[in-house]
Amino acid sequence: MIRYIASRLLSLTLSLIAASIVIFAVIEIIPGDPASFMLGVGVRPDTLEALRDQMGLNDPLAMRYFSWVTGMLTGDFGISWTYKIPVSELVDDRIWVSLPLAIYALFLSTIIAFPAGIIAASHRGGMGDVSIMGATQFGVAIPNFWFAMILVLIFAIKLPWFSAGGFPGWDDPLLALKSLTLPAIALALPQAAILARVMRSSLLDNLGEDYIRTARAKGLTHRQALWRHGVRNAMIPVLTIIGLQFSFLLAGGIIIEQIFFLPGLGRLIFQAISARDLIVVESVVMLLVFVVILVNFAVDLAYAAVDPRLRSCE
Amino acid sequence: MKATMPLLRISDMSLTIGATKILQDINLQLQHGEILAITGESGSGKSMAALSIMGLLPRGALTTGQIMLDGTEILTTSETNLCKLRGDTMSMVFQEPMTALNPVQNIGNQVAETILIHEHTSKKKAHKRATDMLRRVGLDVAPTRFPHELSGGQRQRVVIAMAIVKHPKLLIADEPTTALDVTTQANILILLKDLVREFDMGLLIITHDLAVVADLADHIVVMQKGRVVESASTPKLLANMLHPYTRALFDASRHQVDLPVYKGGLQLVYASQIVRNYPSPRKTIFGPRPKFCALDNISFTIDHGERVGLVGESGCGKSTLTRVLLGLEDVQGGTITLDGEPVFTGKKPNLTVRRKMQVVFQDPYSSFNPRHRVSRLISEPWNLLDHQPDDPDTRIATALENVGLSALDAFRYIHEFSGGQRQRIAIARALIVEPDLIIFDEAVSALDVSVRAQIIDLIVNLSQKRPLAYLFISHDLTVVRNVTDRVLVMKSGRIVEHGPTEDVFNTPKHPYTRTLLAAAPTLPNSQEA
Structure with missing residues (x-):
């Protein structure tokens, strides 16, 4: 019985890791830059670049993935770009x-x-x-x-x-x-x-x-x-x-x-x-x-x- | 035997379901402490007779006549009262121990349930009695075990314990040992016999196996097409069979054939030191998977035209051997060649080898695609040829006629045929590419005695027409003895004994072969009886 639970737990963990990679990848592939979307049309390139930096969009891919995952593990889901409040609060409601x-x-x-x-x-x-x-x-x-x-x-x-x-x-x-x-x-x-x-x-x-x-x-x-x-x-x-x-x-x-x-x-x-x-x-x-x-x-x-x-x- | 009222008396009982007459004018009697066997071929109504006594007939069944059990008329008893009788005064053991038990309840609970349903007693006492009864039927495992943890023989003991825990007056056993190995069968039959004597029960045993009948029963009832054709005490019936059907039945069981003399030939199959392991479930999550050795260092040969038998009990590796021999699976060690060429060639099968070898399986009901016509079914091995034959229709017709069917059968579907006819079609399919070797994997085990005799005749007949080598795999020792020149005895993945068939059967050397032969029930010769 213990072995059964352990094997199910292992498969649970592996599924979660796989799912997180897929979700992250899909979001990356979706066209549309959130920073330019937020700033609207006719924005100056340096403003856009500054926002991208601030949002962490310029960091390497692997790093962004790991900071997202570790954030979630500690209960920090990031801050909503539109609502400007932590995602955890949005979800909690x-x-x-x-x-x-x-x-x-x-x-x-x-x-x-x-x-x-x-x-x-x-x-x-x-x-x-x-x-x-x-x-x-x-x-x-x-x-x-x-x-x-x-x-x-x-x-x-x-x-x-x-x-x-x-x-x-x-x-x-x-x-x-x-x-x-x-x-x-x-x-x-x-x-x-x-x-x-x-x-x-x-x-x-x-x-x-x-x-x-x-x-x-x-x-x-x-x-x-x-x-x-x-x-x-x-x-x-x-x-x-x-x-x-x-x-x-x-x-x-x-x-x-x-x-x-x-x-x-x-x-x-x-x-x-x-x-x-x-x-x-x-x-x-x-x-x-x-x-x-x-x-x-x-x-x-x-x-x-x-x-x-x-x-x-x- | 007591001269008083019989325990069970069935008088003029008839049974119809819908418009079909299942049983007609059945008369039989069973005394306390007596063993009565009902025998006959499939469809003769044996099981239906048993279910009518239990009052467990399917919906829409209409019964007339009388069934008196210990002073109670069963046919007029209400369902509520029948429930009180079932498991208490009368109980039943079924054929298939693998499915007769509830898989999600432990065996102790299932036995105790029979007590709790009939008596107002504490659960603790019921479980105590259940445990005692499990021990009485020779089961030395904890009552907390679940059915899937037990072997077929052990499960049948649980079913028996469940049936007799209330010391019923009548026990009905419907083919109780048909699904079991010969040694297990012998033990279960001894157990039943002992229990009858100990509890003074009446035992009504239903079986198609005449050797079992002759061995066990005090009285035999022979049924054919829903009627009792003969009924007599065992010694009397064996000495003097009145009805032609009874005689035909016993003759078919004793059926002997004249195998054409094997004159020797070149080597066809060469198997040397074959090892086939299957991984078992891991003991720890990341640990290595332990191996189950299905074939352990097996070596044998079959020559052109030679008829070789393979006997052994379930789980001994017979089916694995069939698969590796056919080249359907790779082996971990050793070599198997057919006419010098390896039988397993990875993902791309070697057609030259495949077309030299064909197989006939056990179950004539599930080994055909029900959506194909017979012509397509039996011509399928032509895919192994480089060129399809120019005259397919004539060849299909000849193939069917060779196995005793009509050329018109090519246009029919498989469900239109009986079990014996289907096995003929399977043989036609195997023969259509004129192979050098046929593997008969329990090919006659599911058939009735008379049909089995016909199929064996057919096999012998075919090997008279042209030299045909085959490997005849069966748990039925009598049949193997009949149709083979040489025999291999297999146990736990090893060949423990091999030699010319008559030598092995007359002077078995290995203790396992001796046990196997001793356990197999045999029909007494009519002259002796």
């Missing part, structure tokens, strides 16, 4: 919107998908299965932004239960959660539909396995066999999907953040790209990559917790 939103959405998606998938699988071909599968078909087909607008129309405009957008901050946690509820539902439903389908098919695969028959021969009822022997074995593909979905929910919520006017990471990165604020782009993307890799690591650990075969060999 926004990650407490994006991260809870992603977790909230994933939580909703899981608690919808698990029962739905299990019910559908255990009543295969029955009414429950057909209606759940029909519903998930809709869930997969409907884009989440359209769904978000419908939610706003119904639950914020017709029925004034929720606010149509904005985020009040975490001073009042209940109010904060309430304002994240509609966006979380909009994000969660399509994900829940996919997850429920995966859960159902994975469980059905498992119900055809020999050990389910063995369990039935022991005297377990169909339901007992499904719960005790089917669900845990069905978890591996489900965990994979959950891991992928979390990454998507964290960074891909940009449209939902726009619709609900939430100050999240997605909007930050979008604005930073338009403003050529490359230091922000670089750092936020790296941060997202870090979170995604961390989530994958957690999924790997979850695999091992579910499946003893992974614990003893790799």
Whole structure:
């Protein structure tokens, strides 16, 4: 088990190093000099040169890479060229919107998908299965932004239960959660539909396995066999999907953040790209990559917790 | 045997699934402490009969007649009550021990579950009893182990422990040893026999292996196409088989062939001191990977026209040897040549060598591409030739007719054929480039006895037409004895014994060969019985 964790940690570190090199390289290749962008047109060359020096753009490539990486390791992400404040502050404001939103959405998606998938699988071909599968078909087909607008129309405009957008901050946690509820539902439903389908098919695969028959021969009822022997074995593909979905929910919520006017990471990165604020782009993307890799690591650990075969060999 | 009510009585039972009649008018009886064997070929309905007793038939199954188990009529019992009977009064052991256990639960828990589901007892007591039962079935590993850490034989012991921990009155074993090696099979059969005596259980064993049946059972039931064609006590049945099907079945198992006399030939395959290692998982993250030696210094030769057998249990390196011999993998040491040319030539295969050598695999169901027609499947080895033949259609037709199929079969797809026919197609594919050597890798192991006899006849027939050298790899000693001139016995990557087939079988020298021969169940000759 220790060896398994160690090998996953090693792969985590290597992935982070590789990702940082790729991100740095891509930002270097993108055309457009941030210094001239900041100063606008018609600027004197010596002013431009002075700014470039000040921003460290004239340093050798390797040196700039290492100062960027060591800076990040000590929590110094540099200073935003457009906002003129440390990137860490920008991120700090926004990650407490994006991260809870992603977790909230994933939580909703899981608690919808698990029962739905299990019910559908255990009543295969029955009414429950057909209606759940029909519903998930809709869930997969409907884009989440359209769904978000419908939610706003119904639950914020017709029925004034929720606010149509904005985020009040975490001073009042209940109010904060309430304002994240509609966006979380909009994000969660399509994900829940996919997850429920995966859960159902994975469980059905498992119900055809020999050990389910063995369990039935022991005297377990169909339901007992499904719960005790089917669900845990069905978890591996489900965990994979959950891991992928979390990454998507964290960074891909940009449209939902726009619709609900939430100050999240997605909007930050979008604005930073338009403003050529490359230091922000670089750092936020790296941060997202870090979170995604961390989530994958957690999924790997979850695999091992579910499946003893992974614990003893790799 | 007690004269009282039988433990199990099936009367006039019929079973239909949808519109298909699966079982018709089954009648059989089993006493306490008796071993009843149901035998027959695949599709005869043996397993379905067992599942009807357990009440575990697939959906849509319709059963009529009567199944009385210890005073309970199974067919009218509710599902809730059946659940109470299963694992308690009756239980079942299945064929495939590799998949019959839940991979994510430890074995102690899985055995204890049978107790906990039927009794209100503490978990601790249940685990204590589970541990005792695991020891009783001869498993000396900790109950905290997981199934993947055990061998096939050990897993089958866990499945048996799970089935008998509640001391059921009836144990059904569906092909319990088919997936196991001969020595393991012998041990499991002894265990089952002991348990029957110890617990006074009735054992209903289902097997296609007549040697096992003759060895173990008190009473034999022969099934064909969903009907019981013959039922008698073992000595009586062996002495006097009434039904022609029973006779045909036993004859097919005893099937003997006349191999054309091997007159000697020039050397074809030369393998000298082959070593093939596979890296195992690292012990430490950066440490060197330990090696698993699959082939350890193997040397042998095969001459033109010579028929050589290779026997050994699973994991002994038979399949690795097939791959390196075919030149599909490189070796770490030694040389293998075919007619003087090396079989492995790196990424670019040497076609002259490849076309001299063909292979027939074990599984006739998965070794063909289901989307190609038979004509394309069997003509594929032509890619090894420099020039495609001018008359492909005639050649394909001849190839099919040579293996006993019709020329029209060329236009059909593989799913339209039975297992035996598919193996004929595999042989046609192997023969189409007229190779000097064919490797039969467990080529008849998955087939029913009568089909197996036909395929063996076909192989012998083909070697009568022209001298054909083959390497016949099998775990079935009887078949190997039948169709080879010389035999190699393999154990843990080494050849422990080799010699003319009859010598090795009559006077085995290596202790392992002796164990192997002793463990293999044999059919008594009908005259003796």
